[in-house]
Amino acid sequence: KAGVTQTPRYLIKTRGQQVTLSCSPISGHRSVSWYQQTPGQGLQFLFEYFSETQRNKGNFPGRFSGRQFSNSRSEMNVSTLELGDSALYLCASSLRPWEQFFGPGTRLTVL
């Protein structure tokens, strides 16, 4: 069974731009969660989607948003990028609550 895939793997943007990241969960997994990983703050939860609905949300500003499609694929969007948004963005899918399988991440660099 294929694992979680994320595209693109690397991305470079400039301040003020917006970005959309994509995640394809493991087949059959309906829950998709997004995390931001930085050296300073570590792994921080952004939000979780289940059956196209945001089920849980972390403490990030409204510039960070997401959505989930009927095939469980998910996207997250960051608008008005700031330098501090440079991070590894990880997507995780799960069949059972919180037994999450992570993708390799998208490395976002904001210049």
Next chain:
Amino acid sequence: GESVGLHLPTLSVQEGDNSIINCAYSNSASDYFIWYKQESGKGPQFIIDIRSNMDKRQGQRVTVLLNKTVKHLSLQIAATQPGDSAVYFCAERDRQGGSEKLVFGKGTKLTVNP
């Protein structure tokens, strides 16, 4: 701030030794904990979990111990191998305001010397 933290940022062991990675948590109401392993260039990988109604849980070469009295969690790796070299995170399920999320510790980097 984060409610889950780690005592040591790095740990170096010899191949074949047992490794112990520690984690402290501050929310006594936490009822579910997970250990993850993250290798360079990869996403975290689920290792083992434990619920608060248990003190110990064993997997393949790994054991997680939970001490609720002192709010301490540990991961023991038996006969550590070079392939165990990675950053290990503990995570705590946080339930507040009708929302759930996983709160991760900062991580411990384990280096296994041959």
